[in-house]
Amino acid sequence: MRRAPTMHEPPPIAFFFSDEYARFDYGAAHPMRISRLALTVEVAGAYGLLDGPGVRVLPAKPAPDEDLHRFHRPEYLAALKRASAGEPGWDLLRWGLGSGDNPTFPGLYEYSALLAGATLSAGRLVEAGEVRVAFNIAGGLHHAAPARASGFCYVNDAAVLIAEFLARGRRVAYVDIDAHHGDGVQFGFYDTDRVLTISLHETGETLFPGTGFPEETGAGPGEGFSVNVPLAPGTDDEIFLWALEAVVPPLLRAYAPDLLVTQLGIDTHRTDPLAHLKLTIQGFRRAVEILRGCDLPWVALGGGGYDLANVPRAWAAAWAVMTGREIPDLLPDAARRALQEQGIRLETLSDPLAPPDPLERAQAWRYARASVAAVQELIFPRFGLAAGGAVPARGVPMG
Ligand SMILES: [Zn+2]
Incomplete structure (x- = not known):
């Protein structure tokens, strides 16, 4: 007989992974290293975070084409399959394939379908109420468009899932x-009020893809449902967390969605090596707590x-937050060894403090304050929130 959960048992949560990921490789010179996923599992496992009460570790299963069609165009998926099989094609560049950012490597379709399948399984479990949180570390490939690969992303797993939720x-x-x-x-959901997108990121003035300004607020019925908080190079934990707190919790409370999807x-x-913000692991972990x-x-x-x-420290820390468990800052021996095998010598999960550059920091504060003020002016009134009223004053240096 099944035992009813007691008050003291944490609600179940799910972690998705596949050993199959190790079969794929963007190429030795490419910054996207798929080995970061297995390394995350090693570090989280060393902390004992992948077992215990309520924790379910589940395998990724490939998403069938009909699921991917909810967001992606069939002609594009056909081109992806050809590229994945190594068939030469004069038209691949038309789909964003074969450029430096988006190389064609063997099995890229299978890899994309696998990680998108994990995101869909994660979403369905959460939607069904079987778990409160599900984490797919391989997902979050947020640049892919319906008919174009972009920024190392071929299949936009988040968008595929959101499209299914909308259906x-x-x-x-x-x-x-x-x-x-x-x-x-x-842009996949720019014209609907049934998806609220909020993105905090380094400003498009200095970083790919060059979009994400506060004035991008949505179109038609979606006007007011796209929210952007661009941040300047040098933005550190305090600035990032201030902007996050000012924008995300009030909007989520006001919008009251059925489901939350986050890209971490x-x-x-x-x-x-690719961006210019200055967060630490502990700052990132605090963002996940928020x-x-x-x-x-x-x-x-x-x-x-x-x-x-x-990557392994951040996502192990994020998973610890999701489990609700406290973990020691000192990395367990097995985690240290796994990192050492990759040439990484680290003792702790968190980062040492570094002296700030006062000028850069002042500029980053100014930029963040302007971005948050723009969001409060352009977006907040639509949600019945006072422009400026929701910003906590504590920790914000003035002037
Ligand atoms: Zn990125």
């Missing part, structure tokens, strides 16, 4: 804290992160 009449909030603007998801890229980290505090049925996805030393 079942759900209202969805999508929050993206990757260093890059979540353009593929934003860690290319915001101060050592990331998202958890919004207390919604939650599908968490991975995303960018191009320093192999950061």
Whole structure:
């Protein structure tokens, strides 16, 4: 007989992974290293976070074509399959395939379908109420468009899932804290009020894809449902978390979606080679805590992160937040060894403090304050929120 859960048991949560990911490779010179996923599992496993009460570790299963068609055009998926099989094609560049960012590598279709399948399984479990949170570390490929690969992303798993939620009449909030603007998801749902997209990212003035300004607020019935908080190079934990707190919890409370989908890229980290923000692992973890505090049925996805030393620590820390467990800062021996095998010597999950550059920091504060003020002016009134009223004053240096 099944035992009813007691008050003391944490609600079940699910972590998705596949050993199959190791079969695929963007190429030795490409910044996207698929090995970061297995390394994350090693670090989380070393902390004992992948077992225990309520924790379900589930395999990724490939999404069938008909699921991917909810967001992607059939002609594009056909081109992806040809590229994946190594068939030469004069038209591949037309779909964004074969450029430096989006190389054609063997099995890229299978890889994309597999990680999108994990996102769909995660979403369905959460939607059915079987788990409160599901985390697919391989997901969050937020740049892919319906008929175009972009920014290392071939299949936009978040958009495929959101499209499926919409088909079942759900209202969805999508929050993206990757260093890059979540353009593929934003523009995929730009004209509907049934998806609220919020992206905090390094400004398009200095970083790919060059979009994500506060004035991009949506179109038609979707006007007011695309929210962008661009941030300047040098934005650190305090500035990032201030902007996140000012914008995300009030909008999520006001919108009250059925489901929350988040993209948790860690290319915001101060050592990331592709972007110029200055977050630490502990700052990122705090951001995940704020998202958890919004207390919604939650599908968490991975995303960018191009320093192999950061990804496993960040996503193990994120998963610890999702489990509700406290973990020691000192990395367990097995985690240290796994990192060492990759040439990474680290003792702790968190990062040491670094002296700030006062001028850069002042500029980053100014930029963040302007972005948040623009969002409060352009977006907040539509949700019945006072422009400026929701910003906590604490921790904000004035002048
Ligand atoms: Zn990114």
